[in-house]
Amino acid sequence: MGYVAVKGGTLAIEESLKRIKYERLKGGTVLDVRRIEGGMRALVDQVMSESSLYSETLAALALKQAEGSPEEAVFLLRAYRSTLPRKHYSRVAKTSEMRVERRISASFKDIPGGQILGATVDYSHRLLDFDLMDETDEEAAEWVRGFQEELKDQPPAAGEAELMKVVDYLIRQGLMVRREDDDTEPDDVTRRSVTFPASRSQKLQILTRGQTGAVTSLAYAVIRGYGVSHPTVGELRVGHMPVSIDDPLGMEGDEDDSYYIGEIKVTEAEMLMSASASKEQGRKELAFEIGYGLCYGQNETKAIAMGILDHSLEQGDGSLPTQNHEFVLFHIDSVESTGFMSHLKLPHYVTFQSKMNDVRKTKGTVKPEETAAEKTGEVQEACT
Amino acid sequence: MHINYNFAFFDEGSKREIRRATLKAIAIPGYQVPFASREMPIGRGWGTGGLQLTLSLVGREDVVKVIDQGSDESVNAVSIKKLVQYTTGIETTDETAEATLIQSRHRVPEAPLREGQILVLQVPTPEPLRMYEPSEAETKKLHAEKEYSGAWLMLFEQIMNYGSMTTGADHPVLVHDRYVMAPSPIPKFDNPKLDASEALILLGAGREKKIYAVPPYTQIVSLDFEDHPFEPESFQGRSCRLCGATGVFLDELYDDIGGIAYFQCNDTSYCLDRMNRQTRDEGVGSR
Numbered sequence: 001m002g003y004v005a006v007k008g009g010t011l012a013i014e015e016s017l018k019r020i021k022y023e024r025l026k027g028g029t030v031l032d033v034r035r036i037e038g039g040m041r042a043l044v045d046q047v048m049s050e051s052s053l054y055s056e057t058l059a060a061l062a063l064k065q066a067e068g069s070p071e072e073a074v075f076l077l078r079a080y081r082s083t084l085p086r087k088h089y090s091r092v093a094k095t096s097e098m099r100v101e102r103r104i105s106a107s108f109k110d111i112p113g114g115q116i117l118g119a120t121v122d123y124s125h126r127l128l129d130f131d132l133m134d135e136t137d138e139e140a141a142e143w144v145r146g147f148q149e150e151l152k153d154q155p156p157a158a159g160e161a162e163l164m165k166v167v168d169y170l171i172r173q174g175l176m177v178r179r180e181d182d183d184t185e186p187d188d189v190t191r192r193s194v195t196f197p198a199s200r201s202q203k204l205q206i207l208t209r210g211q212t213g214a215v216t217s218l219a220y221a222v223i224r225g226y227g228v229s230h231p232t233v234g235e236l237r238v239g240h241m242p243v244s245i246d247d248p249l250g251m252e253g254d255e256d257d258s259y260y261i262g263e264i265k266v267t268e269a270e271m272l273m274s275a276s277a278s279k280e281q282g283r284k285e286l287a288f289e290i291g292y293g294l295c296y297g298q299n300e301t302k303a304i305a306m307g308i309l310d311h312s313l314e315q316g317d318g319s320l321p322t323q324n325h326e327f328v329l330f331h332i333d334s335v336e337s338t339g340f341m342s343h344l345k346l347p348h349y350v351t352f353q354s355k356m357n358d359v360r361k362t363k364g365t366v367k368p369e370e371t372a373a374e375k376t377g378e379v380q381e382a383c384t
Numbered sequence: 385m386h387i388n389y390n391f392a393f394f395d396e397g398s399k400r401e402i403r404r405a406t407l408k409a410i411a412i413p414g415y416q417v418p419f420a421s422r423e424m425p426i427g428r429g430w431g432t433g434g435l436q437l438t439l440s441l442v443g444r445e446d447v448v449k450v451i452d453q454g455s456d457e458s459v460n461a462v463s464i465k466k467l468v469q470y471t472t473g474i475e476t477t478d479e480t481a482e483a484t485l486i487q488s489r490h491r492v493p494e495a496p497l498r499e500g501q502i503l504v505l506q507v508p509t510p511e512p513l514r515m516y517e518p519s520e521a522e523t524k525k526l527h528a529e530k531e532y533s534g535a536w537l538m539l540f541e542q543i544m545n546y547g548s549m550t551t552g553a554d555h556p557v558l559v560h561d562r563y564v565m566a567p568s569p570i571p572k573f574d575n576p577k578l579d580a581s582e583a584l585i586l587l588g589a590g591r592e593k594k595i596y597a598v599p600p601y602t603q604i605v606s607l608d609f610e611d612h613p614f615e616p617e618s619f620q621g622r623s624c625r626l627c628g629a630t631g632v633f634l635d636e637l638y639d640d641i642g643g644i645a646y647f648q649c650n651d652t653s654y655c656l657d658r659m660n661r662q663t664r665d666e667g668v669g670s671r
Contacts, residue, residue, distance in 0.1 A: 349454075351490060362550060
């Protein structure tokens with residue numbers, strides 16, 4: 001009789017997949033993707049931002065499949081994104097053209113155009129609203145009707161007009177140096193791996209794709225003391241931004257021939273930091289510098305944190321972790337960090353056997369024939 | 385919204401890009417070619433570098449074998465094989481000799497590879513100098529200048545501290561007298577198999593975004609010293625409990641009841657093949 005190998009892997013995987021499906025469904029309810037899209041806006045936005053794929057519907061689908069785990073949902077979307085051919089690059093989208101829904105400045109009380117609070121939880125008390133336990137679709141629809149009725153009587157929001165940027169105001173006052181627009185073609189980090197020192201476009205892309213928690217933590221480290229700078233929110237905007245692409249057949253760069261393909265919701269943070277600038281004859285003066293953050297969706301903490309890290313990385317003192325390009329940019333990606341963490345769950349029998357061989361060799365004594373009890377002690381030692 | 389995936393998962397443009405990086409890697413043996421690593425449907429660190437190579441290379445005529453830790457039936461091997469099969473519909477095999485494309489984690493198969501076969505190794509940390517230089521910008525310079533004293537020093541310090549080199553799996557090698565290369569975490573035991581290999585060996589690191597290669601018949605030398613020669617893992621005096629093989633990489637297993645260690649081929653397909661042969665030969669003999 002021939003030897004029959006134990007076919008463990010295939011069966012085990014099938015059973016495990018069945019199990020995970022069971023865990024998702026055992027409550028007896030099925031989540032509607034449209035409900036996730038409608039009711040989990042913050043999570044959908046976060047997932048879109050970290051996935052760098054703008055699709056509320058696909059983000060909602062990913063969240064359903066991932067049972068609400070953002071890291072898993074981002075993973076699903078990024079993998080799907082890999083299969084999409086890159087057909088066009090959009091024209092430069094201008095945030096000054098944003099249809100603003102929310103705009104605040106922590107620097108100026110009286111910004112031209114005014115502060116627009118928009119939708120924010122910042123001033124809500126974080127008390128659990130137990131009424132939401134029994135909220136129904138009908139009640140919700142009725143409330144929305146009432147709200148829309150109220151809106152009718154109001155004058156059009158200031159956000160409809162093009163709003164001046166706070167930095168322009170600073171520049172006009174001579175408090176900030178006007179930088180030339182840098183129109184060099186950005187490096188696409190998803191098409192070419194990042195090089196060091198990283199270009200500004202590489203930094204900004206990796207920061208905006210970064211895991212919200214990681215970006216926030218590192219930015220927190222900056223304002224707490226690691227390469228400290230004290231930032232002020234110059235301007236924070238949330239709104240919709242038009243995106244257009246060049247006519248693939250027409251003249252490149254001709255704006256009149258470009259196609260409007262839709263709009264994306266973004267959060268933009270312009271952080272102001274004061275920094276000393278050297279003048280002639282060793283004289284110094286203070287000036288404002290900017291840290292920039294832009295990400296998909298309404299994602300304010302992340303955009304602010306991104307702005308702080310952008311400025312920190314521009315300083316580029318490699319001895320500070322928060323200013324070290326490699327340290328920050330290599331470690332904030334959700335898919336990369338969680339992937340490598342989870343790979344530790346894979347068997348490492350071969351490498352461990354190899355390590356054991358080394359450990360034994362340096363000890364020069366222990367042989368594998370010894371009793372299991374002794375052996376366990378040995379292995380534990382090798383693990384530490 | 386129902387979507388069908390492309391043949392071998394990627395869009396054609398991506399496959400082409402990865403193949404171009406691969407060609408460059410083959411042209412400069414041991415040099416780590418940066419590439420725009422794509423996010424994959426399996427975890428970063430679970431073999432995405434190898435999988436990107438496999439998917440960019442696989443054609444309808446190919447026969448794929450996937451090994452993880454020496455086993456075709458290990459869950460990760462099965463999972464990767466499933467994905468390749470799901471997105472391509474091509475044939476898979478457990479037999480090393482039958483495969484045209486072999487993706488492996490941590491092992492070079494025991495059965496010798498031949499011309500025309502491609503071995504794809506999954507690499508977690510492609511940078512052999514990372515142990516003593518955390519910066520990518522710096523290690524790139526060191527490679528460019530062929531400045532490898534750090535690597536030798538690292539081995540020297542191990543000898544000073546422990547009396548022998550303690551590189552575990554992933555003992556650095558010198559490729560064709562030019563680049564020092566991390567042979568992925570294959571055990572030292574497999575290092576000699578890379579030397580003058582008849583098959584093309586490709587190494588892919590997805591998370592670290594690098595592809596590198598050992599073209600056929602390339603000289604590979606494991607770093608060592610005259611008075612401390614390179615020593616692979618030793619299984620002296622031991623043999624496989626199932627097929628009796630010696631001179632192969634063995635897994636050390638424990639008998640719960642007897643509390644005794646025993647050994648078994650790590651390469652399960654090799655072991656199975658040997659056992660099947662033995663059974664066949666016995667069958668012929670007893671008739």
